[in-house]
Amino acid sequence: MFGDLFSAITDGILVRVRTEFHQKHSHNGNFVFTYYITITNTSNQTVQLMRRHWHIYDSKGTHQEVEGEGVIGQQPILKSGQSHKYVSGCHLxxxxxxxxxxxxxxxxxxxxxxxxKIPDFSLIDPVRFN
Structure with a gap:
């Protein structure tokens, strides 16, 4: 089940995020989420994604910080009007x-x-909404 769509725009770069919880892979205190990201260049300049920096929190107060080059091994170049999509995930x-x-x-x-800015987005097991 997909979560809400989250979006933010900075200097003409639009970032959209949609999340998904994976019940069948979540067990023994390990909760698996996937996030789908689309980065769209709405500016009139060509840009390249060089690095990412994430803050990941769970409701137990755990904080993880992840930093590195590109996204999923890529440093995409986006001309005006182009988008880059990728899928990644995390365990809480x-x-x-x-x-x-x-x-x-x-x-x-x-x-x-x-x-x-990557928009803040929630990672929630849909059972919480029942």
Missing amino acids: KSDMGKMSGTYLMKRIDDETLFEV
């Missing part, structure tokens, strides 16, 4: 949490670096 120690973060982007023309 509770059935409810949230993620937030930033992408470090580079404008190809002048090599200027800038941060793009």
Whole structure:
């Protein structure tokens, strides 16, 4: 079951996130979530995604920080109007949490670096809504 759609735009870069909980893979205090991300360049400049920086929280108060190059092994270049989609996931120690973060982007023309906000999004087992 898919969760809500979350979105944010920074300097012409639109980031959309949709989440999914995986009941059949969640057991023994391990809760599995997938997130689907679409990054769309609505600016008039070509940009490249260089790095990601995530903050991951669960309802037990656990905080994880993940930082690294690109996304799923890629550093996509997006011309004006282009999008990049990818799927990733995380494991929580509770059935409810949230993620937030930033992408470090580079404008190809002048090599200027800038941060793009990834919208805060919830990770919730749909059973919580019953």
